[in-house]
Amino acid sequence: MILSSRVYEVAQETPLQYATTLSTKLKNSIYLKREDLQPVFSFKIRGAYNKISHLTEKQREKGIVCCSAGNHAQGVALASTKLKVKAKIVMPISTPSIKVDAVRHHGGDFSEIILYGDNFDEAQAEARRLESEEGYTMIAPFDDPLVIAGQGTCGLEILKQSMGKDIDAIFICCGGGGLLAGIAAIIKRIRPEIKVIGVEAADAPGMTQSLLAGRVVSLPTVGLFADGAAVKTIGRETFRLCSQFVDDMIIVSTDEICAAIKDGFNDTRIVLEPAGALAIAGVKRYISKNGIVGKSFVATASGANMDFDRMRFVADRADNRETLISVKIPEVPGSFRQLYEQIFPRNVTEFSYRYQESSFAHIFLSFHAKNAEDASKVLDKLREKEYEVIELSDNEMAKVHARHLAGGRSPNVKNEVLYRFEFPEKPGALNLFLQKISSSWNVSLFHYRNHGADVGRVLVGLQIPPEEQQKFDHFLQVLGYTYFDETDNPVYTRFLL
Ligand SMILES: Cc1ncc(COP(=O)(O)O)c(C=O)c1O
Structure with missing residues (x-):
């Protein structure tokens, strides 16, 4: 069916491009299948x-x-x-x-x-x-044999273009599974020794979970960041083919996707959309997890319909050399300089502080380390000098909200709880959120910043007297948004309370 597909009346045979910078960085040969060059900037025209x-x-x-x-x-x-x-x-x-x-x-x-x-x-x-x-x-987006066969023509091109090259594995992004099923089917028929590996976003792992369960599993919710691949229920036909032909699945985080967008940009000067960079994030994770050197891999660059507004969020997260920490320093002249001496010559990328009428101060600080080892070296050095340090690079509340909330301390606020919410971003979404949240309790802290992402992120402090706790728990259930209780987050107690 793939061989008889009629896609070339409109689709392009896209190049399989050697990614020079990424290959050098990963010590393996990486080829990108440039589906972003299709006339609609993604492979979807094929199916x-x-x-x-x-x-x-x-x-x-x-x-x-x-x-x-x-x-x-x-x-x-x-x-x-x-x-x-x-x-x-x-x-x-x-x-x-x-x-x-x-x-x-x-x-x-x-x-x-x-x-x-x-x-x-x-x-x-x-x-x-x-x-x-x-x-x-x-016209179904993925669960149709003719759509899958159309996407499979991409696999046929990869085979033709990689002839004479010893390709070890092909990494393919997966949403509903149309592209993955189509490419896997043709690869396994013609060169079964090449591994086919699907890549999903960690907050939308529909194919991974279905393959593990041995049946199509519907996810109750999916993250919206990699929107092209944010699918709650994968296809029956795509599942059938992937069960048969896909060797492995990999899931990657939002930060890994952002870093992959940057890698794609470095080699092509194109800004891939999040779903379009999934496969690059997957190949990077696979290589580092298995310590592989000197092999050849293909990754699909599946689309570049990037919302311009999202680039701020992506650029913030793509920088995996940035280490965010909180440090406690004495409130005496010269403390800042002494602290910086421990980090120099590394570049400090952020430094926030506010006086708090005590003998010590908490600093928000981020710096560029060469790699994870170098970052640990700095943290060890600080601890040796008896600074109290908390690593915040994985603290979502600190990264999205607290670092932008300078001087938000309020020691007199009573019965305060702190919650982080995520809700689907669309025009009027913040207004709706405010209507829902502010009707019953006093709002004592609020932070929202439009990140140009499909998900709105809000940090809210609310004054909830103990006798109202049950009513509040019920409210959270009815609200229906994803929420995280951040009341015990050390960043809250250090910087905001
Ligand atoms: C850029 C991009 N990558 C990947 C996917 C996922 O494709 P599939 O649903 O065939 O798995 C899509 C789906 O729309 C997409 O637009």
Whole structure:
């Protein structure tokens, strides 16, 4: 089926590019499959075009429907224009205008954009209604043999382009599993000795969990950062193929994805979107976990439809040389200098302090170490000099909120609890959050910063008298947002209380 796919009437045969800088850094040869160079800036055009080009004359005449706020919508829009098939593309009302405009651009007169529903599920229900009640053919984003076969053409190109090279493994990003299943199927048929490894975001590991369970598992929630791959339920057909052909799965964190976006940029000068950089993050983790040197690997660079607003968040997180710490120093002249002497000549990237009427002070400080060993060396040196140090590089509350909250101490506030919330970011989301949170209790601390990510992150201090604790617990359940109790976080007690 892959061999008979008709994708090249619109898709490009993209290059398999040797990533010079990344290869040197990882001491292995890394090749990037540049799907960001497709006319819609992602591989999605392959599957959409293949599916639509195989429709019957009657189906084409009636038209097609799909639901997507992302790359699938752009693939369907461009394919429908090329094949002159009318398409209804349903997107949630809150879809950012940049994405709506991209679909409009590719779809021209052939695509009708229908903005419907407050979220993806409501938009999808409308697309299904158009399919069942009005007879349009649904173009699924991943769980369709023709879509999977279209994505598989990418695997065929990798085989052709890597001929004569001793490729050890291919790393492929996974959302619903269409690209992974398509590439795995062709690789295992032609060169079964090459390992095929799927890569998922740690907060959306649908394929990993399903393969472990031996059946399709639905995730109750998924993180939205790698939005292209944020899928609650993977496909049945993609699961069947991946069970048969995929050797292993790897999951990577948000910080690893951000670092991979930076690696992709260093070699290509292209900013990959988070889902587009998943496979690079996967190959890096695989090499470091297994201590591999001198092998050859391919990673799919699957898309570059990056929201410009997100780059601030990505740039903040991509810097894995940055070590964030809190240090307690005596409140006497010369303390700052003495502290810095322990860190010099390393670059200090952040330094925050506020006087607190006592004999000591807590400093927020970050510095650039050469590597993890170098960072530990600094921490050991500080502890030898009897500084009290807390490592905060993995402390989400400190990284997202507290470092931006200068001088927020308030010792007189009574019965304060501190919670960190995450909620889907969309226009009006913060307002809605405020309405919900501030109706019953006094808000004593609040921090929100728009990170240009799909998830809003808020830190809230609330005054909850002990007799209201139960009511508050109930409120948290009803609110329905992801939350973390940060009341015992040492950063809170040191800097904010
Ligand atoms: C850039 C990018 N990478 C990866 C994926 C995941 O693809 P699949 O759902 O076929 O696993 C998508 C899906 O839209 C995507 O847009």
